[in-house]
Amino acid sequence: NAPDAHVVVRSSDNVEFRLHKKNLECTTGAFPPAGTPVHTDEIVRLTESAATLEILFQFIYPRRIPSLESLDFDSLLPLAEAAEKYEV
Secondary structure, eight states: OOTTOSEEEEOTTSOEEEEOHHHHHHHOSSOSOTTOOSSTTSEEEOSSOHHHHHHHHHTSSSSOOOOOTTOOHHHHHHHHHHHHHTTO
């Protein structure tokens, strides 16, 4: 959650994430979705949960890749689906 972010994303369970549009463009193939607002007062609503997006968004910033070893299958499956959907 960056205070100087360009994109505000809301999860299916109403948690907001503030992200840099340039990071999204450089590290994903399908995010931000077409028609993403350019003003931070507009919100991009996604169908994924906050838990899934929290892990997914860790892969788009230049930092240490999070370990997925402790995730159970029920957490890994939606993460894998989101990674494929947004081409992360």
